[in-house]
Amino acid sequence: MAQVRSYAALSAGAPLVPFTFDRREPGTLDVEIAISHAGICHSDIHQAREEWGPAIFPMVPGHEIVGRVTRVGTGVSKFKIGDLAGVGVFVDSCRSCENCEAGLEQYCLGGMTGTYNTYEKDGTTIVQGGYSSGIVLNEHYALHIPESLNIEGVAPLLCAGITLYSPLRHWNAGPGMQVAIIGLGGLGHMGVKFAHAMGAEVTVLSHSAGKEKDALAMGADHFVDTSDTAFKKALSKKFDLILNTVSADLNINTYLGLLKLHGTLVVIGLPGKPYSVDAGSLLNQRRSLAGSAIGGIAEIEEMFAFCAKHGITSEVEMITADQINVAYDRAVASDVRYRFVIDTTTL
Numbered sequence: 001m002a003q004v005r006s007y008a009a010l011s012a013g014a015p016l017v018p019f020t021f022d023r024r025e026p027g028t029l030d031v032e033i034a035i036s037h038a039g040i041c042h043s044d045i046h047q048a049r050e051e052w053g054p055a056i057f058p059m060v061p062g063h064e065i066v067g068r069v070t071r072v073g074t075g076v077s078k079f080k081i082g083d084l085a086g087v088g089v090f091v092d093s094c095r096s097c098e099n100c101e102a103g104l105e106q107y108c109l110g111g112m113t114g115t116y117n118t119y120e121k122d123g124t125t126i127v128q129g130g131y132s133s134g135i136v137l138n139e140h141y142a143l144h145i146p147e148s149l150n151i152e153g154v155a156p157l158l159c160a161g162i163t164l165y166s167p168l169r170h171w172n173a174g175p176g177m178q179v180a181i182i183g184l185g186g187l188g189h190m191g192v193k194f195a196h197a198m199g200a201e202v203t204v205l206s207h208s209a210g211k212e213k214d215a216l217a218m219g220a221d222h223f224v225d226t227s228d229t230a231f232k233k234a235l236s237k238k239f240d241l242i243l244n245t246v247s248a249d250l251n252i253n254t255y256l257g258l259l260k261l262h263g264t265l266v267v268i269g270l271p272g273k274p275y276s277v278d279a280g281s282l283l284n285q286r287r288s289l290a291g292s293a294i295g296g297i298a299e300i301e302e303m304f305a306f307c308a309k310h311g312i313t314s315e316v317e318m319i320t321a322d323q324i325n326v327a328y329d330r331a332v333a334s335d336v337r338y339r340f341v342i343d344t345t346t347l
Contacts, residue, residue, distance in 0.1 A: 002032070005347040006132035007324050008058045012050035015325045018347075019058060021128060023136045031079050031139050032071040033087065038130035039064030039155035039314075040340040042186065042247070043270075045328050047117045056117050062130025063089045063115035064155040066145060067344075070134070078139040084151075086143040087135060088158035089294050091115050091127060095140075103298040105141075131324065133347050143300050146308035153313025156186065156339040157303065159294065160314060164191040164243065165303040166295035167266045168198060171241050175199035180235075180242040181220075182255060184211045187245035187268060189315055189338045192218045197310040203239070205231070205255075214337065218315075232257065237285060245269050256281035256289065264288040314339050320346040 008019035026032045044061035046052050065087035069079045079085060093100050094110035105112055113121065116129030129135075145154055164187060173179050179200040181191040188204070195202045196219025203222040204215040212223040224231050237260045244255065247269040256265055256277075263285065267275075282289060295303065307313065315338040319327050327340040 002134060002136075004132045004134045006060045006128065007321055007347070008060045008128075008131070009048040010058045012055060012057065013048075016048065016061075016131070016328075018321075019060065021058075021060070023134055026071050026073045026136050028073040028075040029138050029140075030073045030136050031069050031076060031085065031142050032134060032136045033065070033067040033085050033142065034070045034134050035065055035067040035130055035132060035344045037066040037151060037155045038062040038132075038342045038344050039159065039316075040324070040327055040331060040342065041156075041159050042331060043159075044129075045331060048328075056119070056126055058126075059117055060128035060131050061116055062132070062342075063087070064158045064160070064341075065115070065130035065135060066151060066155045066158075067134075069142075072139070076139045079142065079144075084145040084147055086145045086154065086158050087115060087130065087137060087141065088143065088162065088300060089115055091137045091141050092121065103296045105296045106294045131321070131342060131344070131347075133344060140297065143297070143304065146304055148308050149304075149311075150313050152318055152341060153316050155341050156190070156314035156316065157307060158300070160186050160339060161190050161194075161307070162295040162300050162303050163187055163268055163293070164245070165194050165306070166299055167243060167268065167290075167292040168194050168200075168241075169299070169302075170292065171264055171266070173198045173200045173241060177201070177241065178239045178260070179203070180205055180239045180258065182206075182242065182244040182250075183246035183269070184208065184215050184338075185245065185334065186314075186336070186339045188243075189214070189218055191243050191245060192220050193312050194306075196220070197306070197312060200241075203235075237261075239263055242266070243268055247271055249273060252276075252289070253278045253281040256287055257284075259285060259287045261285045262287070264290055267291045316341045318343055322346070
Protein backbone atom coordinates (compact mmCIF):
# COMPACT_ATOMS: atom_id res chain seq x y z
CA MET A 1 0.00 0.00 0.00
CA ALA A 2 1.04 3.59 -0.61
CA GLN A 3 0.63 6.11 2.18
CA VAL A 4 -0.92 9.41 1.09
CA ARG A 5 -1.30 12.79 2.73
CA SER A 6 -4.72 14.36 3.02
CA TYR A 7 -7.07 16.64 4.92
CA ALA A 8 -9.91 14.88 6.71
CA ALA A 9 -12.88 15.53 8.95
CA LEU A 10 -12.41 13.18 11.90
CA SER A 11 -15.95 13.69 13.19
CA ALA A 12 -19.13 15.46 12.13
CA GLY A 13 -18.64 19.21 11.87
CA ALA A 14 -15.04 19.08 13.05
CA PRO A 15 -12.48 21.24 11.23
CA LEU A 16 -10.55 19.33 8.58
CA VAL A 17 -7.03 18.42 9.70
CA PRO A 18 -3.94 16.78 8.18
CA PHE A 19 -4.44 13.01 7.94
CA THR A 20 -2.44 10.14 6.44
CA PHE A 21 -3.85 6.82 5.25
CA ASP A 22 -3.03 3.97 2.89
CA ARG A 23 -4.27 3.59 -0.67
CA ARG A 24 -4.31 0.09 -2.15
CA GLU A 25 -1.66 -1.03 -4.60
CA PRO A 26 -2.89 -0.77 -8.21
CA GLY A 27 -4.54 -3.97 -9.39
CA THR A 28 -4.50 -5.34 -12.92
CA LEU A 29 -7.04 -2.77 -14.22
CA ASP A 30 -6.22 0.09 -11.84
CA VAL A 31 -4.53 3.42 -12.36
CA GLU A 32 -2.73 5.43 -9.71
CA ILE A 33 -3.02 9.21 -9.97
CA ALA A 34 -0.86 11.80 -8.19
CA ILE A 35 -3.42 14.50 -7.43
CA SER A 36 -2.49 18.12 -8.17
CA HIS A 37 -5.89 19.85 -7.90
CA ALA A 38 -9.11 19.15 -6.00
CA GLY A 39 -12.25 21.26 -6.21
CA ILE A 40 -14.42 22.09 -3.21
CA CYS A 41 -18.05 21.22 -3.92
CA HIS A 42 -20.79 22.36 -1.56
CA SER A 43 -21.74 18.72 -1.14
CA ASP A 44 -18.31 18.18 0.45
CA ILE A 45 -19.31 20.62 3.17
CA HIS A 46 -22.74 19.04 3.70
CA GLN A 47 -21.22 15.60 4.11
CA ALA A 48 -18.26 16.60 6.28
CA ARG A 49 -20.71 18.41 8.56
CA GLU A 50 -23.11 15.42 8.45
CA GLU A 51 -25.96 17.57 7.16
CA TRP A 52 -27.27 14.87 4.81
CA GLY A 53 -27.70 12.11 7.35
CA PRO A 54 -25.23 9.70 9.01
CA ALA A 55 -21.75 9.89 7.51
CA ILE A 56 -18.56 7.81 7.68
CA PHE A 57 -15.54 9.17 9.56
CA PRO A 58 -12.69 9.79 9.20
CA MET A 59 -13.74 11.41 5.94
CA VAL A 60 -11.47 12.74 3.21
CA PRO A 61 -13.84 14.73 0.96
CA GLY A 62 -13.35 15.68 -2.66
CA HIS A 63 -14.86 14.43 -5.92
CA GLU A 64 -13.42 16.97 -8.35
CA ILE A 65 -9.96 15.50 -8.83
CA VAL A 66 -7.17 16.21 -11.33
CA GLY A 67 -3.66 14.82 -11.54
CA ARG A 68 -1.10 12.75 -13.46
CA VAL A 69 -1.08 8.98 -13.84
CA THR A 70 1.91 7.57 -11.97
CA ARG A 71 1.32 3.80 -12.21
CA VAL A 72 -0.91 1.50 -14.25
CA GLY A 73 -1.93 -2.12 -13.83
CA THR A 74 -0.72 -4.72 -16.29
CA GLY A 75 -4.13 -4.92 -17.97
CA VAL A 76 -4.71 -1.18 -18.33
CA SER A 77 -5.24 0.03 -21.89
CA LYS A 78 -6.95 3.38 -21.38
CA PHE A 79 -4.06 5.27 -19.74
CA LYS A 80 -0.30 5.44 -19.68
CA ILE A 81 2.06 6.93 -17.14
CA GLY A 82 2.15 10.73 -17.39
CA ASP A 83 -1.39 11.16 -18.74
CA LEU A 84 -3.48 13.99 -17.32
CA ALA A 85 -6.49 12.36 -15.69
CA GLY A 86 -9.50 13.19 -13.58
CA VAL A 87 -11.88 11.53 -11.15
CA GLY A 88 -15.44 12.64 -10.56
CA VAL A 89 -18.32 11.84 -8.21
CA PHE A 90 -18.10 8.04 -8.41
CA VAL A 91 -15.32 5.47 -8.60
CA ASP A 92 -17.28 2.28 -9.24
CA SER A 93 -20.68 0.84 -10.16
CA CYS A 94 -22.13 -2.61 -10.77
CA ARG A 95 -21.07 -2.47 -14.47
CA SER A 96 -23.80 -4.93 -15.49
CA CYS A 97 -27.21 -3.29 -15.03
CA GLU A 98 -29.01 -1.73 -17.98
CA ASN A 99 -28.04 1.78 -16.90
CA CYS A 100 -24.35 0.97 -16.55
CA GLU A 101 -24.37 -0.79 -19.90
CA ALA A 102 -25.99 2.31 -21.40
CA GLY A 103 -23.13 4.48 -20.09
CA LEU A 104 -25.28 6.00 -17.35
CA GLU A 105 -23.25 4.73 -14.41
CA GLN A 106 -24.46 7.58 -12.21
CA TYR A 107 -27.89 5.90 -12.24
CA CYS A 108 -26.53 2.41 -11.52
CA LEU A 109 -29.43 0.25 -10.33
CA GLY A 110 -27.16 -1.35 -7.75
CA GLY A 111 -25.94 2.04 -6.57
CA MET A 112 -22.79 3.77 -7.74
CA THR A 113 -19.80 3.85 -5.37
CA GLY A 114 -19.16 7.47 -4.42
CA THR A 115 -15.67 8.92 -4.35
CA TYR A 116 -15.88 9.33 -0.56
CA ASN A 117 -18.24 8.84 2.41
CA THR A 118 -19.01 5.28 1.36
CA TYR A 119 -17.49 1.81 1.36
CA GLU A 120 -15.80 -0.23 -1.33
CA LYS A 121 -17.78 -3.20 -2.59
CA ASP A 122 -16.09 -5.34 0.08
CA GLY A 123 -18.28 -3.49 2.58
CA THR A 124 -15.42 -2.70 4.96
CA THR A 125 -12.89 -0.41 3.23
CA ILE A 126 -13.77 3.28 3.48
CA VAL A 127 -13.53 5.13 0.17
CA GLN A 128 -11.58 8.36 0.62
CA GLY A 129 -11.68 11.32 -1.71
CA GLY A 130 -9.58 13.90 -3.46
CA TYR A 131 -8.30 16.20 -0.73
CA SER A 132 -5.30 13.91 -0.85
CA SER A 133 -1.98 13.42 -2.61
CA GLY A 134 -3.01 10.34 -4.60
CA ILE A 135 -5.82 7.98 -5.56
CA VAL A 136 -6.15 4.49 -7.06
CA LEU A 137 -9.18 3.33 -9.05
CA ASN A 138 -10.31 1.13 -11.91
CA GLU A 139 -9.32 2.69 -15.25
CA HIS A 140 -12.93 2.79 -16.47
CA TYR A 141 -13.83 5.42 -13.87
CA ALA A 142 -10.90 7.72 -14.56
CA LEU A 143 -11.31 10.46 -17.19
CA HIS A 144 -8.95 11.72 -19.87
CA ILE A 145 -8.39 15.49 -19.56
CA PRO A 146 -7.28 17.55 -22.58
CA GLU A 147 -3.85 19.09 -22.09
CA SER A 148 -5.04 22.30 -23.74
CA LEU A 149 -7.32 23.27 -20.85
CA ASN A 150 -6.20 25.59 -18.05
CA ILE A 151 -5.60 22.99 -15.35
CA GLU A 152 -6.59 25.29 -12.47
CA GLY A 153 -10.12 25.54 -13.82
CA VAL A 154 -10.57 21.87 -14.73
CA ALA A 155 -11.36 20.16 -11.41
CA PRO A 156 -14.87 21.66 -10.96
CA LEU A 157 -15.84 20.35 -14.41
CA LEU A 158 -15.90 16.87 -12.87
CA CYS A 159 -18.97 17.74 -10.80
CA ALA A 160 -20.28 21.27 -11.38
CA GLY A 161 -19.44 21.08 -15.07
CA ILE A 162 -21.02 17.75 -15.93
CA THR A 163 -24.01 18.50 -13.69
CA LEU A 164 -24.93 21.32 -16.10
CA TYR A 165 -23.62 19.86 -19.34
CA SER A 166 -25.68 16.69 -19.03
CA PRO A 167 -29.18 18.24 -18.83
CA LEU A 168 -28.33 20.79 -21.51
CA ARG A 169 -27.37 17.95 -23.84
CA HIS A 170 -30.28 15.73 -22.80
CA TRP A 171 -32.84 18.48 -23.48
CA ASN A 172 -31.05 19.48 -26.70
CA ALA A 173 -30.04 23.04 -25.88
CA GLY A 174 -29.03 24.83 -29.06
CA PRO A 175 -29.78 27.61 -31.55
CA GLY A 176 -33.30 28.97 -31.40
CA MET A 177 -33.80 27.73 -27.83
CA GLN A 178 -34.56 29.97 -24.86
CA VAL A 179 -32.65 28.72 -21.82
CA ALA A 180 -32.77 30.20 -18.32
CA ILE A 181 -30.33 29.46 -15.51
CA ILE A 182 -31.58 30.05 -11.96
CA GLY A 183 -28.60 31.13 -9.87
CA LEU A 184 -25.09 32.19 -10.82
CA GLY A 185 -22.94 30.19 -8.44
CA GLY A 186 -20.55 27.29 -8.81
CA LEU A 187 -23.15 25.35 -10.79
CA GLY A 188 -24.98 28.17 -12.55
CA HIS A 189 -21.95 29.84 -14.07
CA MET A 190 -21.06 26.57 -15.82
CA GLY A 191 -24.60 26.39 -17.21
CA VAL A 192 -24.22 29.84 -18.70
CA LYS A 193 -20.93 28.95 -20.39
CA PHE A 194 -22.20 25.68 -21.81
CA ALA A 195 -25.61 26.95 -22.97
CA HIS A 196 -23.96 29.92 -24.69
CA ALA A 197 -21.42 27.67 -26.44
CA MET A 198 -24.25 25.41 -27.59
CA GLY A 199 -25.89 28.39 -29.30
CA ALA A 200 -28.92 28.92 -27.05
CA GLU A 201 -30.20 32.33 -25.99
CA VAL A 202 -29.31 32.44 -22.30
CA THR A 203 -31.00 34.31 -19.47
CA VAL A 204 -29.66 34.33 -15.90
CA LEU A 205 -32.27 34.60 -13.14
CA SER A 206 -30.53 35.76 -9.96
CA HIS A 207 -31.34 37.70 -6.81
CA SER A 208 -27.73 38.98 -6.76
CA ALA A 209 -27.78 42.08 -8.96
CA GLY A 210 -24.02 42.50 -8.49
CA LYS A 211 -23.38 39.42 -10.64
CA GLU A 212 -24.83 40.89 -13.83
CA LYS A 213 -21.46 41.92 -15.25
CA ASP A 214 -20.04 38.45 -14.65
CA ALA A 215 -23.06 36.75 -16.21
CA LEU A 216 -22.84 38.79 -19.39
CA ALA A 217 -19.08 38.24 -19.61
CA MET A 218 -19.63 34.47 -19.41
CA GLY A 219 -22.05 34.52 -22.33
CA ALA A 220 -25.48 35.32 -20.92
CA ASP A 221 -27.66 37.34 -23.28
CA HIS A 222 -29.86 38.66 -20.48
CA PHE A 223 -29.68 39.09 -16.72
CA VAL A 224 -32.83 39.34 -14.62
CA ASP A 225 -32.81 40.48 -10.99
CA THR A 226 -35.45 38.26 -9.36
CA SER A 227 -35.67 40.48 -6.29
CA ASP A 228 -37.89 42.63 -8.53
CA THR A 229 -41.05 40.53 -8.75
CA ALA A 230 -42.03 42.18 -12.03
CA PHE A 231 -40.01 39.46 -13.77
CA LYS A 232 -42.85 36.97 -13.26
CA LYS A 233 -45.12 38.80 -15.68
CA ALA A 234 -42.41 40.00 -18.04
CA LEU A 235 -41.03 36.48 -18.61
CA SER A 236 -44.28 34.50 -18.53
CA LYS A 237 -44.28 31.58 -21.02
CA LYS A 238 -40.87 32.56 -22.39
CA PHE A 239 -38.47 29.63 -21.87
CA ASP A 240 -38.03 26.20 -23.43
CA LEU A 241 -35.71 25.03 -20.67
CA ILE A 242 -34.98 26.27 -17.16
CA LEU A 243 -32.17 24.82 -15.03
CA ASN A 244 -32.59 25.42 -11.31
CA THR A 245 -29.10 25.33 -9.78
CA VAL A 246 -29.88 26.81 -6.37
CA SER A 247 -30.33 24.92 -3.13
CA ALA A 248 -32.34 27.64 -1.42
CA ASP A 249 -36.07 27.30 -0.88
CA LEU A 250 -38.04 29.02 -3.63
CA ASN A 251 -41.56 28.99 -5.06
CA ILE A 252 -41.09 26.50 -7.87
CA ASN A 253 -44.51 27.39 -9.30
CA THR A 254 -43.28 30.90 -10.07
CA TYR A 255 -40.55 29.48 -12.31
CA LEU A 256 -42.79 26.85 -13.88
CA GLY A 257 -44.91 29.77 -15.01
CA LEU A 258 -41.99 31.02 -17.09
CA LEU A 259 -42.04 27.91 -19.31
CA LYS A 260 -43.65 27.99 -22.73
CA LEU A 261 -45.59 25.10 -24.27
CA HIS A 262 -43.81 21.76 -23.65
CA GLY A 263 -41.12 23.52 -21.62
CA THR A 264 -39.12 21.74 -18.93
CA LEU A 265 -37.75 22.91 -15.59
CA VAL A 266 -34.86 20.74 -14.40
CA VAL A 267 -34.01 20.57 -10.71
CA ILE A 268 -30.25 20.34 -10.17
CA GLY A 269 -29.68 21.97 -6.78
CA LEU A 270 -30.73 20.17 -3.61
CA PRO A 271 -33.24 22.25 -1.63
CA GLY A 272 -33.46 21.92 2.12
CA LYS A 273 -37.09 20.83 1.99
CA PRO A 274 -39.48 19.43 -0.66
CA TYR A 275 -41.03 21.76 -3.21
CA SER A 276 -44.78 22.30 -3.12
CA VAL A 277 -45.92 21.93 -6.72
CA ASP A 278 -49.26 23.23 -7.93
CA ALA A 279 -50.60 20.73 -10.48
CA GLY A 280 -51.99 23.63 -12.46
CA SER A 281 -48.46 24.92 -13.03
CA LEU A 282 -47.73 21.70 -14.92
CA LEU A 283 -51.05 21.24 -16.68
CA ASN A 284 -50.88 24.74 -18.12
CA GLN A 285 -48.78 24.58 -21.32
CA ARG A 286 -48.11 20.84 -20.77
CA ARG A 287 -44.99 21.66 -18.77
CA SER A 288 -42.57 19.17 -17.23
CA LEU A 289 -40.66 19.19 -13.95
CA ALA A 290 -37.58 16.96 -14.09
CA GLY A 291 -34.31 16.23 -12.34
CA SER A 292 -30.76 15.44 -13.43
CA ALA A 293 -27.66 14.16 -11.64
CA ILE A 294 -24.07 14.50 -12.90
CA GLY A 295 -23.27 12.31 -15.95
CA GLY A 296 -21.86 8.97 -17.00
CA ILE A 297 -18.25 8.29 -17.97
CA ALA A 298 -18.84 8.61 -21.73
CA GLU A 299 -20.72 11.88 -21.32
CA ILE A 300 -17.99 13.35 -19.11
CA GLU A 301 -15.43 12.48 -21.78
CA GLU A 302 -17.71 14.15 -24.34
CA MET A 303 -17.93 17.23 -22.10
CA PHE A 304 -14.16 17.49 -21.92
CA ALA A 305 -13.91 17.39 -25.71
CA PHE A 306 -16.54 20.15 -25.86
CA CYS A 307 -14.62 22.18 -23.28
CA ALA A 308 -11.39 21.81 -25.24
CA LYS A 309 -13.12 22.92 -28.44
CA HIS A 310 -14.66 26.01 -26.82
CA GLY A 311 -11.99 26.81 -24.21
CA ILE A 312 -14.36 26.32 -21.29
CA THR A 313 -13.20 25.89 -17.69
CA SER A 314 -14.58 26.94 -14.32
CA GLU A 315 -13.96 30.33 -12.73
CA VAL A 316 -11.90 29.47 -9.65
CA GLU A 317 -10.03 30.78 -6.65
CA MET A 318 -6.95 28.70 -5.86
CA ILE A 319 -6.18 27.93 -2.21
CA THR A 320 -3.58 25.98 -0.27
CA ALA A 321 -4.54 22.98 1.85
CA ASP A 322 -4.33 24.91 5.11
CA GLN A 323 -7.05 27.27 3.84
CA ILE A 324 -9.70 24.55 3.42
CA ASN A 325 -11.64 25.35 6.60
CA VAL A 326 -11.75 29.06 5.78
CA ALA A 327 -12.87 28.17 2.26
CA TYR A 328 -15.71 26.05 3.69
CA ASP A 329 -17.00 29.00 5.70
CA ARG A 330 -16.66 31.34 2.75
CA ALA A 331 -18.47 28.92 0.44
CA VAL A 332 -21.39 28.71 2.88
CA ALA A 333 -21.48 32.51 2.90
CA SER A 334 -21.43 32.53 -0.95
CA ASP A 335 -18.12 34.39 -0.77
CA VAL A 336 -16.48 32.80 -3.80
CA ARG A 337 -16.54 33.45 -7.53
CA TYR A 338 -17.16 30.79 -8.41
CA ARG A 339 -15.40 27.69 -7.10
CA PHE A 340 -12.54 26.98 -4.70
CA VAL A 341 -9.80 24.64 -5.93
CA ILE A 342 -7.15 23.22 -3.61
CA ASP A 343 -3.54 23.05 -4.77
CA THR A 344 -3.02 19.56 -3.36
CA THR A 345 0.75 19.77 -3.80
CA THR A 346 0.56 21.93 -0.65
CA LEU A 347 -0.53 18.91 1.39
